[in-house]
Amino acid sequence: MKNKHLHIISFDVPYPADYGGVIDVFHKIRHLHLQGIQITLHCFKYGREESEELKKYCDQVYYYQRRTSKKKIIHKDPFIVITRDHPDLLARLKMHDSPILFEGLHSTFLLAHPELEKRKKIVRMHNIEHEYYRFLSQFETSIFRKMYLLSESLKLASYEKILKHADLIFAISMLDTQVLQSKYGHTSFVSAFHQYDEVITKTGLGNYSLYHGNLKVPENEKAVLFLIDEVANQLEHQLIIAGQQASSSIRKKCKSKSNILLIENPSEQEMQSLIQNAQVHLLPSFQQSGIKLKLLHALYCGRHVIVNKNMLSGTSLEKTCIQAESAKEFASLANSYSKKEFKEELLEERKTILQSNYSNASNAKKLISLVFQNDSSGERAH
DSSP: OEEEEEEEEESSOOOSOOSHHHHHHHHHHHHHHHTTOEEEEEEEESSOOOOSGGGGTOSEEEEEEOOOOGGGGGSSSOHHHHTSOOHHHHHHHTTSOOOEEEETGGGOTTTTOGGGTTSOEEEEESSOHHHHHHHHHTTOOOHHHHHHHHHHHHHHHHHGGGGGGOSEEEESSHHHHHHHHHHHSOEEEOOOOOSOSSOOOOOBOOSEEEEESOTTSHHHHHHHHHIIIIIGGGOSSEEEEEESOOOHHHHHHHHTOTTEEEEESOOHHHHHHHHHHOSEEEEOOSOOOSOOHHHHHHHHHOSEEEEOHHHHTTSSOGGGSEEOOSHHHHHHHHHHHTTSOBOHHHHHHHHHHHHHHOOHHHHHHHHHHHHSTTOOTTEEEO
């Protein structure tokens, strides 16, 4: 029997799957394994521990210490790329002549290496990275950090042309697919992998609105402050804000509002319960980038979801959400939908839409068909 084999180079250790990028990587690995793909996983380490969990889904797991010397900041190439170079990686990639999936521009140091010229190489793009870094710089208060982010953005914009050495590019949103296809060709839309293999939304009524996310991320902090400062005082019910590492500003402002409850660092089970039992999800975004996994979590697990156009950009999920732009619209719609049951027909419509583009199983099959199409290099005798 011959099984298909794939090398995956991950920018970080993808377990626990507790933030955006590694959520996509881990659940992709999980579903490729379910489809019978043999995986050799290469992980760069910088603060996360080696994981026994990954051995359940991968034939082999190798770890490489990320080398983050500050001297590399002045290099012409992006810091996020050149710090993910290790002499053992190339040798291990050459041990088996199977396709290589590079997770993010971060992991593409070897993409143009002459010794891999004849290999099938695929890059998973999690963002248009130079745009994302420029956006992050807008919220940075440290001058040094702001300069670093702007410099990295310029370097990433120049470095991105390395994608011409990829045989395939998998974009995470429809908008990114259009951008990358116009520049490099050979780009396909493969949406974000996530923790839900089926929609588990409850019908009926809840009694609070919810915002959830990693609160230390600048974009999420901006969204939370918008809800606290401009929306909460117009709400007729409780607003819960749940997530990791709230800033002192968020803590202080939440304490001053009688109808806001801040839940910091909830467990995975507690967060799931909060998402599933909320009546309304308030998810404004101030950036068009990728697909926000918090949106998929709310749709797979929660009831009514109110978003702005930035959150929906490039997702094809308009029919599953209620759209608002101003603070007044967010509050008015939240008050209105706080009294509307989430009914079975809404649930069935949502299931149909999510199944079309956001099913983990379907996305894994699509990825496999594209990677191994007319290709015997990934077959391994077993």
